[in-house]
Amino acid sequence: MEIPKIDRTEDLLLNFADEEKSLFYDGHEGYFEQQKLKNKKPGTASMALAPELNxxxxxxxxxxxxxxxxxxxxxxxxxxxxxxxxxxxxxxxxxxxxxxxxxxxxxxxxxxxxxxxxxxxxxxxxxxxxxxxxxxxxxxxxxxxxxxxxxxxxxxxxxxxxxxxxxxxxxxxxxxxxxxxxxxxxxxxxxxxxxxxxxxxxxxxxxxxxxxxxxxxxxxxxxxxxxxxxxxxxxxxxxxxxxxxxxxxxxKDPLGLGKSNKFVGTQGVKYVLSSLTANAKNLYRLLILQQLEKIDLSVSHDDLDKRGATKGSTRYSLLLKEFYQQCLSEFITSSEISFRTVLGEFVEHKMCTLTKNSAGAEILYVPFTVDEMEKLLEEQFV
Missing domain, CATH: 3.40.50.300 (P-loop containing nucleotide triphosphate hydrolases)
Known part of the structure; x- marks a missing residue:
């Protein structure tokens, strides 16, 4: 019996295989061969980027x-x-x-x-x-x-x-x-x-x-x-x-799916910020900006894909003394008493965390992910 000739120019499956560089073996060999040749990186999207729902x-x-x-x-x-x-x-x-x-x-x-x-x-x-x-x-x-x-x-x-x-x-x-x-x-x-x-x-x-x-x-x-x-x-x-x-x-709250345990959307933050003065809102805006800057300086170029899921922690914390001085220079606060009063509101509503480092110095950070903080900036302060 004559063996038929394969016309590679007309065979769509073979052309597709050449483009994808897949061998399409049967069985487990084909699975591992195809997985090995995949160069696609996993997506970096998170639930924090999803639109807010009521x-x-x-x-x-x-x-x-x-x-x-x-x-x-x-x-x-x-x-x-x-x-x-x-x-x-x-x-x-x-x-x-x-x-x-x-x-x-x-x-x-x-x-x-x-x-x-x-x-x-x-x-x-x-x-x-x-x-x-x-x-x-x-x-x-x-x-x-x-x-x-x-x-x-x-x-x-x-x-x-x-x-x-x-x-x-x-x-x-x-x-x-x-x-x-x-x-x-x-x-x-x-x-x-x-x-x-x-x-x-x-x-x-x-x-x-x-x-x-x-x-x-x-x-x-x-x-x-x-x-x-x-x-x-x-x-x-x-x-x-x-x-x-x-x-x-x-x-459980279905609208909090995929978000931090201490952060369920921006609804709670909206409620807190709406009852505060303009200076208090600016203080929280500056805190988020400083937190994002601290994270960006610490995240390496190889970990940029994971930036959105990076969460504020003691590793990316700000010194309370330095942050207070910056608030003074930008005329956001006028005294340490008013500064700590506003900060206490944020801590009470779990919008930021105030603690001490190993040296005994006071530090603070926003315990949300980068995606959550950027979304909060866009919806509340832009």
Missing amino acids: YEEYEKYSRILEMSAEHQIEKLSNYYRLQFLQWTFELQQGFNLVFYGVGSKRLLVLEFLQQHFLPAVPGAKCLVVNGYNPDFRPKTLLSMIQETVLGVKNPIAPHIHETLSNIKQNFAQNRDLRCVLLVNNIDGEALRTDRMQQILSEIAAIEQVHFLCTMDNLNMPIFWNSSMHYNFNFIWHNITTYQSYKIENGF
Whole structure:
């Protein structure tokens, strides 16, 4: 058979491969070959550069997002509903389930429990733990199990490990007890401790407990030791739903996403500056300018890409004495008393930090990133 000749001038794929200098190997060799030839630098944009939103705009955009691709998302959920029978079988065989993927998984897992698994386990008590609630405590979970599942009305033991031991003993003595425990966001802020994960793993290891959980951060299992992995006995299921995290984010300010913990947009700073005099506003403007200048002098040429994310700290701090002298020379303040009074307002509202260095001299700095400070300058002082 005659081997066909390749016309490289007409073959778009080969031309594209020559331009990109990619070999397009199959398998893992192709992946590493293509990654090695990429010269693209990661983006330097941050959430601080995003436009400011009020809560009315946030709600409007959230509703629009929920309506987009609504039909496709529902078809995806129907596909996962076909797996309910498989999940039921795995739980009945003694395994525990963990669900991961993009999007809220809370409603889908609740639907599985209410419509499929709980009817298959008559008499079982179902408990739901919301790990996204930052106020949740281990004693709350243990007392729920004692009162709801075991019917124990005695007060909780002084030590958590004693209470956990009593729970295990009660389950061992009554083999007819059944409990279904669902943990939404096992990687949540309230559950992200070694003690809490150890407690959950020991509860999951009880034979009469059917344990299910959802997870959004796949790095969470790195913090589990071999004993926790053995106790959890997980089967993993990817249920990417693309549903909104509106309920999970209800305990935090969604407009503060990606910003410093001490800085949520410019709304708080606007409120503080609006109640101050013109000299006080100029003082804060000068402080930000001096802070940016200090950072620019310290950041090397190779780290310019990281400049926007550089945050004010003691490393880039200003000497309070020198800053006071500069304010005097620019007629922003007339005395040290008024200077410290205005500065105290900024410190109280966490707009700047006042401390001492290793030599005992007073220093101050703005604890925001460069992007946040530049945005504040543009919106408030330009």
